[in-house]
Amino acid sequence: MHDRDSVEPFQPTLDSLAGFEVPDWFRDAKLGIWSHWGPQSVPRFGDWYARHLYREGSDQYLYHRRTYGHPSRFGYKDLVALWKAERFDPEALMDRYVAAGAKYFVSQAVHHDNFLNYDSALHSWNSARIGPERDIVAAWRAAAVARGLRFGLSEHLGASFSWLATSKGADERGPYKGVPYDGADPAHVELYLPNEDHHTRDVLPKPWYTTNPWWHRRWLELTNEMIDKFQPDLLYSDGPLPFDSDDHAAGAQVVANLYNTSARTHGGRNAAVYTQKTRDADLVRIGVLDVERSQEPEIRPDPWQTDTCVGGWFYDVRARYKSPEHVLEILVDVVAKNGNLLLNIPQLPDGTIDDECSYLLDAMARWTAICGEGIFGTRPFRVYGEGPGRVVIDHFREDRVEWTSQDFRFTQRGNVVYAFLMRWPAEGSALIRSLTRSDTVRSVRLLGRGQVDWRHTDEGLSVRLPQTSPAEELNCLAIELT
Known part of the structure; x- marks a missing residue:
């Protein structure tokens, strides 16, 4: 047992972190809204754009080459400067999310693209210096806290080292055969990373998490910066706990920092939640299981979360959206099994949402006003x-x-x-x-x-x-x- 009167009840070990207890706010919340938004929304052409624009022959490569130019001449570094977020109104959006029933809000702090959505002292490729010239995360946090919502961050940085290595390639055919993509230029290594030995043409990066110790330290310092700067109530990692088995135990250090930061402002008791995507028994007990775009067959004894989106993770003109009925059916089924739903509402590059998303949120608001009593603050029945x-x-x-x-x-x-x-x-x-x-x-x-x-x-x-x-x-x- 941990001394809950201590301001730092957790040590950076899995045994210590196993003392985690799910806070009541998360058990009660049931519904969160997620802003999975950043420079990759600019082309309006879907998820993983910063990786696939460098995969010769892929849909996003073809779209990029024909829209912006060949990635040896116009790469991701150039695309991020086009993200302006000029109509971003977090207060108006947060009002809509609250009306729809959201009890917590999660802002993407960084995707696999290694571009930070906040003003970082450690990494110059961030939204306060490039593109919007605004601290996006800080704006989201202020709007959420003002409305009494719990505030979370998602970090997808752990896989970035392998994920961005496609930028080190070159075309195998055509007029640009053999011409290196812009990621091979050492002048841009801070964004594209020193990951030449991880280059593949595969759809998925291999490995998901590199064994490179420099990157483990870099991930640790950047993720701790996010925690120290924003003191989130929830931190989401896109994958299993990063780098938990190496000598640095970077993942355990981050989770301990998250929980201890929360404890310092909650009378010595942690009120934060860490979510990650493995069912490994030693890792599940340190936080909350996140199940991406899927559900559970039965009631889980401990609260869990599913994350999904209305259409694509980043705005995609090709996406088919879920209907309000489908979203609400997912919510009810998940809550009946002791879960929460974290729902991404895709944003256009200017920061607005389209009329289909507005329609969905309006429908959710009407439904919540009638049926929310059966969702929020409830617990599972003896059968789901x-x-x-x-x-x-x-x-x-x-x-x-x-x-x-x-x-x-x-x-x-x-x-x-x-x-x-x-x-x-x-x-x-x-x-x-x-x-x-x-x-x-x-x-x-x-x-x-x-x-x-x-x-x-x-x-x-x-x-x-x-x-x-x-x-x-x-x-x-x-x-x-x-």
Whole structure:
């Protein structure tokens, strides 16, 4: 056990960090909004642009060459200067996110592109000096804190050393055959990194995390700068805990700094959360499991998080967006299994959101006003749900489920069980079989409408519903037990 009265209760070891306890704010929050935004939004051509523009023949390479010029002449260093964020209004956006139900907000501090979205004293390739000439993270933080939201950061820096090595290549054919891309110029090594030995033409970088000790130290100092500067309530790493097995134990040092920084401002008790993407038993216990673009099949004993996006991670004119119904179905299914949803709303390069995202947020706001009682501050019921509908558990697959009127998802607060109707029954009544005779029902409300008639039989709880539903998307019953 840790001395919770200490201002530094954690040491940079996995055994010490295993004393992490999930703070109540994260258990209660259920929904976070993420700004996965930066210079890679400028082309409006999707995720991983800074890597793939250097992969000859890829869609992004072809788009880049035909739009901006060959990457030996116009590379990523030139693209970042085009990011101006000239219409970025974090206060107005944060108001929309709060109305949609967000209880925490996560700002991307740095993607794999090694470009920082804040004013860094350690790295000159940052948004305060180049492009927007503004500390984007500081602006987001001020807007979130002013509205009572918890504030988080995402760092994708651990993989950058390998990820950016495509900039060291050259075309194998055509008029620029053999001409090095601009990343080979030593004058730009601070951005593109000394990673020549990691160059491949593969879609994915190999390895994800380099063994290069210089990069481990660099990642450590930059990530600690983020923590010290912004004191986040949440820190997200895009991958497993970086560099946890080397002599420097850089990952453990960062997490200890995160938790101890929080403890110094919370009476000696940590209130911050670290999320990472491995199920390794020793690493899961130091923070919260993050499941990218997927879900869990059952209730997890400890809170977890899924992160997903409306369309693509960076703005992409080709993307097909999730409907409001799909997003809300994901939220309900995740919360029923003891999880949180971190939802990225893609931003245009000027900082605004498009009308499709505005439509989604408006729909979420209307739904939250009706059904939010069954989401925020709840805990899992003894079962997450009933009925034949199941989400597909397959990495990066988010197929929409063909729900039926027999499908329910459950949450609970005190003696109230919330039953979400994943499809409104055409027959005008709902039968909930998971509520047996041992559950003594006192009353049933349809959120947004009020008390409804019900009968408790050996089959389960039968509820008579009105002809029309209060919410356009899925609806919720509040069942009070004695």
